[in-house]
Amino acid sequence: MDILETITANTRREVAWQKQTLPVDALLRLGSPWLAEAPRSMRRALAESETGIIAEFKRRSPSKGWLHEDAKIEAVVPAYEAGGASACSVLTDSEFFGGTLEDLQQARRLAALPLLRKDFIVDEYQLYQARTSGASAVLLIAAVLSPDECRRLARTAHELELEVLLEVHTPSELSHLNQYVDMLGVNNRDLGTFHTDVENSLRMIDLLRRETGGSEGPLLVSESGISDPQTVLRLREAGFRGFLMGEAFMKTGDPGRALAEFVTWLKTPQP
Template sequence: MNNILTEIVAHKQTEVAARKQLRSAADLEQAPWFKRTPLSLSSFLQSPDKTGIIAEFKRRSPSKGVINGKATVQEVTTAYTRYGASGLSVLTDEKYFGGSADDLQQARTLNNIPILRKDFVIDEYQVLEAKAIGADVILLIAECLSAAEVAYLARFAHNLGLEVLLEVHSEGQLEKVTEHVHLVGVNNRDLTTFKVDFNRSCELAPKIPAGKCKVAESGISDPAAIVTLQQAGFQGFLIGEHFMKQEDPPRAFEHFVTELRAAREKI
């Protein structure tokens, strides 16, 4: 693990321990949304009337600092849904990304498409939280977890009706994919150099176990990249900073989708 991931995971352990003191697992299970039937992101990604895009609401990041301090959850996520996003990704990490559980709950109230809780999940308590705040999918990062931890957390989430997106950065990490992982995300960004390389993703795509929905993550800023990745076998495309760093994220997303549909018609 690189230094920032190590730091984040260490902080997350302390943070989760503190939250357990404030709200018990039993309390989470009594939350109104805990009883809701989650939506299937893998199904939405493959729906022909959607774009395949998982559009992200993200205020800042450790590497970029503030990305967008003005846009609201309401204006951005409803626009994503209106213009054809297959799913939403909402950051809930506060210290490093400026997100919150409240952001996801707002998005849940306003939108009826699947929502990914984007966070650093290391404990089953966070999976219960995800269900309680209205998420449909959790993210597990292979770089941060052992194979046994991935297997345990994925099974725990699956048994709650949540889908699991496992993010990998290398071929070796595909060994951590289990039957309870529904989607496999390939991060196009090298964690050591931070350079984006779509070729690596395209090479990895055919090695992802059959039956898993393939998601390309990071660095996608051009509809042509989606066309290339789709031809390589990817069904989902997680886009975070590209829309949020624009002056008007809803308009930026609308234009991107228009260009994407035009590019797809040329194939």
């Protein structure tokens, strides 16, 4: 199995155990302080932002190992918000990324930013977990789902008032698009090999425009491998409005400061 298949298989085992240990009805009976109001729109936050940076909290990567092993939500996420992030992505996979649902819950308690639950979602149960943990949106990865599975999960997400970021890597995965997708992300990283090429987003932009109907369709997001403000400017000029960045910030000693400096550069008129 490649890396993606290994991660997905582990996720399915974990979710099966979680569903047995705490079924959906029991999960909902526990209550959540965030169920009483609709989550803040991540799509709107990105559309209205000058920069569109989705700052990611990620302790480790399967390909790079530990980026920031002792990173604390309370130190990073409020600093992301203060530094000008438009939204925040929180990895909740423990085995391969060093994250937990508790990270997502703590991020919601500490920040008003729209929060993306970033994980390998394969079951509706994970959507209930996301909603009760304070997420605003969830990531659906085309590479691990069939088009029918993607549509069913996206529909359920909307029923739970969660927005959907659909992630594709190749043109063929655009068959997963459906009416419930709010944001369409191009992953510049091949999840099978973890090879990263930012040009992947630019190669796909014309096709994305045709498939999504331009400004009336899902908001376009470029994901992974972005570390240079000039790259964000190129992607923005091409039509992307969201830019998911994690490693560029998390591998530094102060992710919040790194993000703030990046945003300041983007907002400074260039000669």
